[in-house]
Structures are given as C-alpha cells and as structure tokens.
Amino acid sequence: MSIKLSVNGRVVTLSADPGTPLLDVLRNHLDLKGSRYGCGLEQCGTCMVLIDGEAAYSCVREIGSVAGCSVTTIEGLGTADCPHPLQTAFLEEQAGQCGYCLSGIIISAKALLDRNPRPSRADIVAALDKHLCRCGTHTRIIAAVQKASLMGVLA
Amino acid sequence: MSDTLPLSIVNNRRMDKWLGFQPDRTVRLAVGKVEIGQGVLIALSQIAAEELDVAIDRIDILSGDTADAPDEGSTSSSQSIEVSGHSVRLVSAELRLRVVGRLAQRLNCAPEELSVEDGVFLRDGNPTGHDYWSFAGPEDFAAEIEGSAVPKPYAAYKVVGQPVPRRDLIAKVTGAAFIHDIVRPGMLHARTLRQPSRGARLEALDEAAIRRAAGEAIQIVRVGDFVAFVGADETVVQRAAVAAPAHAKWTGVRVLRPVQQEAAWFRDQPADDRLIGDPGPPSDVGAIVSETYSRPFVAHAALAPSCGLAEYRDGHLSVWSHTQGVYPLRNSLSGILGLQREQVTVRHAHGAGCYGHNGADDAALDAAIIALQMPDRCIRMQWRREEEFGFEPVSTAHMTRLRAALDDNGRPVDWTAEIWAGSHVQRPVFGGTMLAHEALPNPPPAAKANDPPEANGGGGTRNGFPLYDFPTKRVIHHLALETPVRTSSLRGLGALPNVFALECFMDELAERAGVDPVAYRLSLLSDPRARYLIENVAARCDWASRGATGTGRGLGLAWSRYKNKAAYACVAVELDVDRDITLRRVWCAADAGLVINPDGARNQLEGGIVHAASMTLKEQVTLDGDGITSLDWASYPIMKFSEVPEIEVEIVSRPELPALGMGECTFGPTAAAIGNAVAHALGVRIRDMPLTRERIAAALVRG
Numbered sequence: 051m052s053i054k055l056s057v058n059g060r061v062v063t064l065s066a067d068p069g070t071p072l073l074d075v076l077r078n079h080l081d082l083k084g085s086r087y088g089c090g091l092e093q094c095g096t097c098m099v100l101i102d103g104e105a106a107y108s109c110v111r112e113i114g115s116v117a118g119c120s121v122t123t124i125e126g127l128g129t130a131d132c133p134h135p136l137q138t139a140f141l142e143e144q145a146g147q148c149g150y151c152l153s154g155i156i157i158s159a160k161a162l163l164d165r166n167p168r169p170s171r172a173d174i175v176a177a178l179d180k181h182l183c184r185c186g187t188h189t190r191i192i193a194a195v196q197k198a199s200l201m202g203v204l205a
Numbered sequence: 206m207s208d209t210l211p212l213s214i215v216n217n218r219r220m221d222k223w224l225g226f227q228p229d230r231t232v233r234l235a236v237g238k239v240e241i242g243q244g245v246l247i248a249l250s251q252i253a254a255e256e257l258d259v260a261i262d263r264i265d266i267l268s269g270d271t272a273d274a275p276d277e278g279s280t281s282s283s284q285s286i287e288v289s290g291h292s293v294r295l296v297s298a299e300l301r302l303r304v305v306g307r308l309a310q311r312l313n314c315a316p317e318e319l320s321v322e323d324g325v326f327l328r329d330g331n332p333t334g335h336d337y338w339s340f341a342g343p344e345d346f347a348a349e350i351e352g353s354a355v356p357k358p359y360a361a362y363k364v365v366g367q368p369v370p371r372r373d374l375i376a377k378v379t380g381a382a383f384i385h386d387i388v389r390p391g392m393l394h395a396r397t398l399r400q401p402s403r404g405a406r407l408e409a410l411d412e413a414a415i416r417r418a419a420g421e422a423i424q425i426v427r428v429g430d431f432v433a434f435v436g437a438d439e440t441v442v443q444r445a446a447v448a449a450p451a452h453a454k455w456t457g458v459r460v461l462r463p464v465q466q467e468a469a470w471f472r473d474q475p476a477d478d479r480l481i482g483d484p485g486p487p488s489d490v491g492a493i494v495s496e497t498y499s500r501p502f503v504a505h506a507a508l509a510p511s512c513g514l515a516e517y518r519d520g521h522l523s524v525w526s527h528t529q530g531v532y533p534l535r536n537s538l539s540g541i542l543g544l545q546r547e548q549v550t551v552r553h554a555h556g557a558g559c560y561g562h563n564g565a566d567d568a569a570l571d572a573a574i575i576a577l578q579m580p581d582r583c584i585r586m587q588w589r590r591e592e593e594f595g596f597e598p599v600s601t602a603h604m605t606r607l608r609a610a611l612d613d614n615g616r617p618v619d620w621t622a623e624i625w626a627g628s629h630v631q632r633p634v635f636g637g638t639m640l641a642h643e644a645l646p647n648p649p650p651a652a653k654a655n656d657p658p659e660a661n662g663g664g665g666t667r668n669g670f671p672l673y674d675f676p677t678k679r680v681i682h683h684l685a686l687e688t689p690v691r692t693s694s695l696r697g698l699g700a701l702p703n704v705f706a707l708e709c710f711m712d713e714l715a716e717r718a719g720v721d722p723v724a725y726r727l728s729l730l731s732d733p734r735a736r737y738l739i740e741n742v743a744a745r746c747d748w749a750s751r752g753a754t755g756t757g758r759g760l761g762l763a764w765s766r767y768k769n770k771a772a773y774a775c776v777a778v779e780l781d782v783d784r785d786i787t788l789r790r791v792w793c794a795a796d797a798g799l800v801i802n803p804d805g806a807r808n809q810l811e812g813g814i815v816h817a818a819s820m821t822l823k824e825q826v827t828l829d830g831d832g833i834t835s836l837d838w839a840s841y842p843i844m845k846f847s848e849v850p851e852i853e854v855e856i857v858s859r860p861e862l863p864a865l866g867m868g869e870c871t872f873g874p875t876a877a878a879i880g881n882a883v884a885h886a887l888g889v890r891i892r893d894m895p896l897t898r899e900r901i902a903a904a905l906v907r908g
Binding site for chain 2: 067070071074077078081084086087088089090091093094096124125128130133137140144146147148149150151152153156175176178179181182183185186187188189190191
C-alpha cells in the first residue's frame with residue numbers, strides 16, 4: 051500500500067503495511083535514527099516526534115494513521131553543523147549523560163516552545179513529564195530548555 | 206618502576222597500544238575504558254592533551270576495541286579516572302619525554318631548553334622546525350613503557366581541571382549515535398524467544414503459528430533451547446517475537462514466589478559466612494541497640510533495551526556491543542562458541558546509560574550465536590523492553606542488621622554490621638554465566654556465589670565497615686549461595702544499602718543519646734576531609750535552624766567515602782511527607798581529590814543523586830510465577846521530571862591530591878539522607894526501601 055506524508059519538510063511516498071509502527075518506518079525505511087526505541091509501549095518518550103506540530107509517540111502509532119500528515123524528527127530540527135537553538139542550548143548546558151532520552155525530549159521541548167515561547171519552569175516540567183531520563187540529568191535538561199527559550203526571544 | 210605501574214600499563218606495555226601521531230596532525234589515543242554515559246572519554250582526552258601539550262581538539266580517542274585498543278578489563282567501580290586516567294597520564298608524559306629527549310640529542314641541547322606548544326617543539330621559545338608529527342618515529346612507539354617520566358605538577362595544568370565539553374553529545378542531540386543505529390550491508394534483524402529460566406527445556410514450538418503471526422517470511426534459528434527469529438524487516442521479526450511465547454511449551458521452569466522478592470528471604474538461605482574486622486564476639490557490655498534495614502532487588506533499567514551486532518565471515522567473528530569490557534566479552538564469547546580468541550573481535554559502540562552489568566553482553570552473545578548459524582550476514586539483535594526488565598541481571602536484595610554496644614554517653618564502643626545478600630557481581634569473568642549459554646546444548650554449571658574481595662571494595666560488604674572512630678568494629682557477611690534470579694553489579698554494589706543502614710542508624714543513635722545528628726557524627730569522626738564536607742553541607746542547608754520532628758517537613762543528612770577509599774560525598778535532603786514523599790531540595794558536597802573535568806564530575810554527582818533517590822523511593826523488582834513480573838515502566842516506575850528536586854552540588858577543590866573515582870559516591874549518602882529526612886518529617890522511621898506510600902502509612906499506624 052502506498053502512503054504519502056511529509057517528513058522533515060520533504061514529501062515521501064512509502065510502500066508499507068499501514069500497520070507498521072511509525073518509528074520503524076522512520077528508522078528502517080527512511081534511515082532517520084534519531085527517533086529511538088525505548089519501550090514500544092508509549093511509556094518512556096524516546097520515540098517522540100512532531101506530528102502536525104504536536105509531540106507524539108511514534109512507537110505504537112501506525113504509519114497508516116499519519117498519511118497526509120507532517121512529521122518532524124530530531125533530524126528535521128538541525129544538524130551537527132547547523133544545530134537548532136534547542137540543540138545548541140543542550141550542548142552548551144552539557145545537558146546529557148548517556149543522551150538516549152535527549153532526541154525525544156528536545157522534540158517535546160520544541161512543541162512546548164512553539165506554543166509557549168517563554169515557559170515557566172513548571173510549564174517545562176509538565177511538558178517533559180512523559181519522558182524518562184535514567185541518568186538523572188533532569189535539572190540540566192530543564193535549564194537547557196529555559197536557555198533555549200531565552201535564545202529564541204533574542205533571535 | 207614497573208612494580209608501581211598501574212595494571213592497565215602492566216597489561217599493555219607497548220607505547221603504540223596507547224598513542225600515535227596521525228598524518229592529519231591529530232593524536233590517536235586508544236583506551237580500554239568505554240563511554241557508558243559518564244563522560245569518561247573527554248576526561249581521558251584532557252589528561253593526554255595536558256601531558257603531551259597538544260590542543261584538546263587534536264585528541265582522536267578510540268575506546269574499547271580488541272583489535273586496536275589496550276585491554277583495561279571492565280569499565281566499572283569508579284575506576285576509570287583512578288586507573289585508566291593515571292595510565293594515560295604516565296604514558297603521555299613518557300612519550301613526550303622520549304621524543305623531546307631524542308630531539309635534544311639531535312639539536313645538541315639540554316632537554317630543558319625545549320618546550321612543546323600544541324605539539325610544536327620550541328627551543329628557548331623559538332621554532333625548531335620540528336613537531337610530534339614530523340619527528341616522532343617508530344622507535345618511540347615500539348618501546349616498552351617504563352613509567353619513568355614524571356608527569357606535570359598540578360600547578361602547571363591548563364586543560365586538566367577545565368570543564369571541556371563532551372564531543373559525543375553532538376550526535377546524541379542530532380541523530381544516529383548508538384549501537385542501535387548501526388546499519389551494516391545486508392544486515393538482518395533478530396529477536397529471541399527467551400528460555401524462561403535456567404534448566405527449562407523447550408518441549409514444543411509451533412513454528413507455523415509464529416510464521417503466520419509474523420506475516421512475512423522469517424528464519425527461525427534453533428540451537429538447543431535457544432530460539433531466534435531473523436529477517437530483513439525488523440517489524441516482522443518483532444511480530445514473531447511478540448507472538449512466540451504463546452506458541453512455546455516449556456518444561457522444567459523454576460517457579461518463584463513473591464516472598465523471594467524481599468531481602469528478608471535471604472536470612473534463612475544457605476550462605477558462605479565470613480567475618481571481617483575485629484575477631485571477637487559482639488560486646489554485651491553497656492546498652493545494646495540493634496536495627497535492621499533492607500533494600501529489595503532493583504534493576505539497572507537502562508533506557509534502551511540491549512542490542513548486539515555480530516558478523517561471522519571467513520572464520521572470524523566481529524561483534525559490536527555496548528559492553529563494559531570488550532576483552533572480557535571476547536574471552537567469554539570465544540569460550541562459549543568454541544572459537545580461538547584471535548578469531549573474535551569485539552568493538553564498543555555507545556548504548557544507553559549503563560549502571561553496571563546489564564543485558565549488553567548477553568545481547569552480544571545472542572547475536573553471535575545466530576551469526577555462526579548464518580555466516581556472512583550481519584545480525585542485529587535487539588532486545589525488547591520486557592526482555593530487558595525480565596532477563597537482565599538485577600542487583601541483589603540486601604539486608605543489613607546493625608548492632609551497637611553504647612557507653613554511658615550513648616556512643617558506640619563496639620559495632621557489628623551483619624549483612625545478608627546474594628552475589629553483587631556475577632560477571633562471566635567472576636564465575637557468572639551468560640544468558641543464552643544456559644539455553645545451548647552444553648549449558649555451563651550453575652553460577653557460583655561470588656563477590657569482589659575486600660581489597661577491591663567488597664560487594665555485599667562494600668561500605669559496611671564504618672569509618673567512625675569506634676574502638677571495635679566488625680562485619681559479618683552471609684553471601685547467599687543461590688539467588689531466585691540472576692544478580693550482578695549495579696552502581697555501588699552493597700554501598701547503597703549499607704550506607705543507608707549505617708547513616709540511618711547513626712541518626713537513631715544520636716536521637717537516643719539526645720544529641721544533634723550532625724554534632725553526634727562529628728564527635729565520632731576524625732577524618733578531616735569527611736568533617737569538612739559535613740560542616741559544608743550543614744551550613745548550606747541551614748542545619749542549625751532544622752525544625753522539630755514530626756511536622757511533615759524533614760531535613761536529613763548523611764555521608765560516606767565510597768568503598769572507604771574513593772571519593773567522599775555528603776548529602777542533605779529536604780522533603781515533605783504527606784501521603785507521598787516530595788523531595789524539595791538537595792545539597793551535596795564532594796571531595797574527589799584532583800578533578801579532571803569539573804562539569805562532567807558535577808553531572809555524575811547530580812545523576813547519582815537522582816538515581817539513588819529513585820531507587821530509595823520507588824524501585825523494586827517483583828517476582829512471581831515463572832520470573833520477574835516488573836516488566837515495564839508502569840510496574841517498575843522511576844523518578845520523573847515532576848519528582849526531581851532542586852540540586853546544589855559543590856565540589857571541593859583538592860588538585861594536589863590523587864584523583865578519586867566519584868561516579869558512585871553520592872549513591873549511599875542520598876539514600877540515607879532521604880531515610881533520615883523522612884524520619885525527621887514523620888517522627889517514625891522506615892527502614893525498608895523503597896519508602897513507598899504503603900510503608901509511610903504502615904509506619905504511621907505503627908507509630
């Protein structure tokens with residue numbers, strides 16, 4: 051079955067079983083490895099992507115249900131050479147230990163800043179509470195999102 | 206000098222095992238320690254850059270590779286900076302000394318006239334026309350390391366001690382960065398059907414039903430009772446693996462009971478018993494006080510389920526793993542698979558945060574077993590979430606009973622810690638078994654109960670021996686011969702439960718003596734580094750204004766020196782207890798001697814605090830029926846963003862003292878500070894972790 055959607059601003063047409071998890075399509079069909087498998091149960095947030103601007107789990111979501119949608123992954127935000135302000139802020143704060151949770155968290159932070167450019171600490175915590183970080187980097191992650199929000203205002 | 210060389214150098218004597226100058230004017234630094242989320246590679250790079258006097262950006266580090274990097278055993282026990290860092294320092298200083306010495310001969314000058322500036326040699330500050338890349342030669346690298354060079358004095362450090370950013374985080378915030386993301390030509394995806402327990406036999410497997418569930422063609426690999434599903438499409442093999450348990454019939458599955466998930470279960474089990482410390486019997490003179498504390502089985506619960514890649518081609522097995530030790534894994538794989546060690550190469554690739562012996566090595570063996578059955582194809586084994594929770598080695602439940610004989614002032618004159626636990630380390634090199642090995646046609650004998658020796662910090666006994674000035678003290682260790690599930694190392698081993706017990710008991714004894722807990726500790730403690738930290742934290746948390754007991758708001762404090770020989774940490778916790786516990790603020794002071802990268806160190810200290818708090822308040826592996834029943838993040842909850850307190854960490858600068866491992870030093874003090882703060886808030890004490898809502902309610906009823 052042919053499914054058409056936009057991924058990181060590029061229209062792609064896929065031949066895939068509509069029941070295939072979006073995460074598998076991103077990782078294995080489109081070679082976008084920044085969205086990560088953590089649980090497959092919508093419990094940890096490592097697979098978070100933007101679907102039409104909203105942060106959404108991709109590990110259970112079926113590709114057939116996002117036909118015609120616009121999907122953004124961490125690769126759609128910025129690159130090592132040209133990072134998004136959120137990515138820059140995370141690097142400046144060294145807001146990571148193993149880093150496995152970070153791509154999903156940055157996606158949720160992007161959704162937050164898009165709707166609320168100057169979030170309070172409580173807003174940030176609420177937006178990230180569905181994400182797990184096992185290394186205990188939480189306080190730096192919150193600081194990085196705060197920093198990115200200030201960078202966004204200055205820009 | 207060689208008798209004083211660190212083990213890493215003794216086992217890897219040739220200079221070219223460690224260092225090389227590459228044509229693009231970079232420096233190749235090869236190390237055996239690996240990145241497991243702790244930021245060690247930038248710290249080791251800083252040490253090399255410092256001693257060689259090259260810019261940090263020139264260091265091109267290679268870590269964990271049995272073909273190209275030195276054998277430094279496992280990355281564990283907060284040893285990387287102490288051992289590997291010291292080795293890199295000696296090796297780099299020696300290469301510099303050697304090359305500068307040869308250049309001085311060539312220029313017919315004294316070595317002292319030469320200096321190095323970003324790899325370029327200057328004579329009395331003027332260019333010589335030579336640098337490392339043009340002048341260093343094979344004779345420098347073929348040489349055996351003697352350990353004769355004197356490293357720089359700390360006062361001369363320019364790069365060591367600076368918060369240099371990690372390089373690996375760039376990939377981790379932009380895209381592919383992990384072993385899970387590796388793609389090899391013709392790679393096949395694999396999943397397993399796990400043997401429910403050691404000794405279980407697969408009586409029947411309805412392969413047709415599994416193939417129907419998969420929906421598309423898959424290969425089913427069976428070796429003894431090991432079963433794997435392999436195919437080009439990951440989604441398809443995942444469907445097969447999810448369906449498989451319902452189509453498999455096992456016999457001989459061991460049955461577990463919930464009573465076995467509690468530490469107290471170990472009290473009645475056969476054990477190896479040992480006495481450490483004062484050989485006499487516990488004293489019966491004076492008032493005798495005794496309390497018992499416990500922690501249940503807990504999981505590493507890495508954020509990513511384990512992954513391993515293996516490729517068997519032309520009689521050589523190449524393996525990629527997020528293991529803590531590529532050489533130990535190579536040795537295990539070659540032994541199990543009947544290959545020569547030279548036939549196996551293991552390369553490290555980054556995984557999710559690793560806090561000890563998790564499923565990484567086992568996933569590599571899974572991939573390797575399949576690869577031998579399917580030569581010339583790269584096999585990518587990905588564990589599922591429930592597989593990670595269900596089959597990784599967990600940290601043993603652990604019970605510590607403390608007993609003190611007190612003088613008339615309520616001060617201990619005799620101290621006994623009695624400890625019941627399973628093995629805290631069952632790595633394969635330590636007598637443990639690898640998971641899939643038990644499903645193969647010739648399974649290994651049952652793992653032997655084992656623990657690290659006291660010289661390495663012990664396992665169940667880690668931090669069991671108090672550093673307070675008690676006249677006589679002893680540890681009695683009951684190492685259980687068997688555990689209901691496989692156990693192995695997790696951050697700090699016995700340190701967390703033992704420090705929880707020790708530092709909670711100290712608060713209880715202080716209260717009994719009618720003395721403030723901080724003053725009580727200081728009156729029994731002569732180590733100046735420990736005293737400094739306690740006074741520092743007490744001042745910062747305004748301990749002097751600590752409120753009354755039983756108000757619902759609690760402030761607690763605890764400290765330890767990890768392994769009684771590594772870094773010191775003191776932690777204070779302020780919290781509220783209503784039906785649940787809400788952490789408000791945490792203050793920490795740590796003393797790790799010379800700190801290579803203070804920002805990385807701070808990150809580790811903060812992470813240890815959150816990890817320990819999560820373990821203390823929330824975590825327990827549950828057992829029933831055919832195994833572990835806490836198989837997802839709902840049944841094994843960990844700390845969330847909304848539960849993490851404000852954390853203030855202060856690192857005491859002591860660059861003149863040796864660097865001490867600090868990745869685990871906040872673990873025990875955090876648990877005990879929470880225990881003490883909860884007791885202060887409630888007016889009653891909870892001695893069994895995790896400190897859950899049910900235990901709070903029970904404690905309040907008990908009064």
